């Protein structure tokens with residue numbers, strides 16, 4: 001994720017506090033939308049809240065169960081989905097070879113190339129993927145985009161909750 005896992009964890013921690021105070025809050029609705037299973041715990045590591053995706057994996061009756069017992073269920077690990085940072089772009093290229101077909105009229109460009117671009121320690125890192133890989137990993141990029149959108153919504157909501165409480 002672009003903003004880092006720490007920021008997301010913080011947001012979720014804030015959401016957990018809000019969810020405890022506001023049982024039918026928008027926070028819960030937002031967490032329900034997450035494509036991956038989400039479980040919020042209280043201070044004693046008991047289940048406070050599970051989203052729709054997590055309920056599908058584990059079934060009902062999780063309230064107040066200990067997290068350690070829930071996480072022993074192998075279905076939970078199998079249900080975890082992934083999110084890749086950065087973006088996947090498609091590009092057609094012109095090369096440096098004189099008289100190449102990529103400079104013909106009309107030009108026949110090289111590619112398509114699928115480039116995964118992300119920041120690592122402040123530097124842009126690019127990796128080329130095959131078309132098959134691009135197709136296979138597209139859902140992981142989509143998951144990350146969903147997460148970024150939901151985190152943005154949670155952050156906007158948190159700002160308005162803050163402003164309400166601390167006018």
Ligand SMILES: [Zn+2]
Nearest residue numbers: 094095100102
């Ligand atoms: Zn060429």
